[in-house]
Amino acid sequence: MTDSEFDIIQHYFCASKRLPRKDVLLSVGDDCAITEHRENQRIAITTDTMVENTHFLPDIRPADLAYKAAATNLSDLAAMGAEPAWFSLALILPKIDHQWLTEFSHSFFDVLDHYNVDLIGGDTTKGDHLSITITAQGVVPKGKALCRHSAKAGDWIYVSGFLGDSAGGLSLLLQTKSAVTKFENADCQYLVKRHLRPTPRVLLGFELAVSSLANAAIDISDGFAADLGHILQRSQCSAVIDLEKLPISQSLINVFGKVQAEKFALSGGEDYELCFTVSELNRAKLERALTHIGVNYTCVGQLRPQRSYHKKTILFKRNGEQVELDCNLGFDHFKVG
Template identity: 50%
Template sequence: MTRNEFDLIRDYFARQPVKRRDVALGIGDDCALVEVPEGCQLVVTTDTLVEGTHFLPTASASDVAHKALASNLSDLAAMGAMPAWCSLALTLPEPDDAWVAGFCQGFAALAEHFQVQLIGGDTTRGPKSITITLHGHVPKGQALTRAGAKPGDWIFVTGTLGESQAGLDYILGKTVVDKARATTLINRHYRAQPRVTAGQALRGIASAAIDISDGLHADLTHILTASGVGAKVDVAQLPLSEALLADQASDEQAQKLALTSGEEYELCFTVPELHRGTLDTALKHSGVSVQCIGQITGNHRLELVADNQPLDWVLSGWAHFKEPHRDGS
């Protein structure tokens, strides 16, 4: 018997561990019905992952699902929002029960962790791709945005940076590292942990925020453009893991990777001096480290410094599988 989209929906997507009370009508009708909490604003984001561009055909379905949902969760984290509901558009060359089963396993694990309910979507035939629209909510007037950074604000990032690109380089056969480090780096590329709790804790403290999906250098520039300011970043303060440092030829190479590695799904945010003292307390229960890497200026450009001396590094941006990859310069 030929499998169709209704079989996939019934057998896999209609069964899920998360059943939210604010979902009045979920999968199975033309639209879903949800209830937004009183006094909150709806937050919506959409991301698409395409095979060959955002993930390789050899990637496990579970890893692909995690990455697809994590990229959306990271967007909500950057806004300080609470994730709640999502829809999924899945395009496959043909029905593939084994792949869909693995996809649902990876998707359900991350969705359950953040209490996200799948409320609808679509399945269709074509080149393999995944589009997720994630909805959440944030108290009215409290959403974090890219605009709002002021001269004198301090620049922070969560976690460590650079491992996602290092993991991708290993996957593509560009580098050879020992097995233990390779596993760590690959997991950072495919299974990054979105900083949802940290984002919510930053409401009322951060003046601007963004998630690091295109690389710190590019994403911090988005904040500077939206806020009409500049920044000075000390590359010696960039948070680098032991796994990354062990994999790179020099500290400078690791620092450049930290500035350009995309799909990290860490947060970059700015904090006024007035709130700097409350940052550690606010993030105490988020389970994530933070590092101050520089300060916002009024000169409308991003300056990189080391030992307070300017650097003239030329950095290329994040590249997916089909795009030209940077040479590390």
């Protein structure tokens, strides 16, 4: 669809209402975009793909899909402490549906405009199944990026927001086999909204990075235990987690009960909250620094030296007593509950 590709891009994807960013010297419409950057900036780059039937139900609203595709990439930038800047969008479309493209592009630019991001390029291609690949770029001050490999034994483990809500929402949608089901129950509505419209913790990540108060961070996309596991592996640490401290919403407990809610909190994916580690020395400063961010955060455990004699890297405790849980595996999209 060479010609119509050009028309689609012109019509739908040159539509931001904002003034373009000053650091974008050339945007959509040439062989490449051209960007510039300040001396002490580093660039954070991430790529995420969402595929029909693997990452979203086929009947998902285009506005929800566009929001989530943008939000998941913003979340990766947030996990590095980067300020979002430039997106490239590759769309594979089974057909040209103008109503769909209108809703998708409006929602997409709503998110980009909110975070002051420019769409600087991409590709629109015909294919049998809908998929969306975004390469997102952000800027982070030199030496400030939050990495997975720099956590230290003794660090306290924090998470933002609530855990498991998104997996709860997905589970409800999967029961109906539709992404557009309207639930009457307010708890269900909340959980579905957390699944379809997760909040990327951009401001939190940026504050953690520029304040230099966190040693490591990751966003919770595969489930808390799996993503914490990435920090542990890269930082050569183990962890103790206090299960009773996991931040679980009352809605999740109301709908699924305490046992299932805790399972979702530990291994349900797509919460897009941040997990970050903070030294004892920085705890008080951190709590002061985050007061104006407007995001809940909870200390759920502590890092320990790597335990080579024990294959499990996360030790779970409930009220001080060690408990055995099998939730170190990652979240598998669409195999929840």
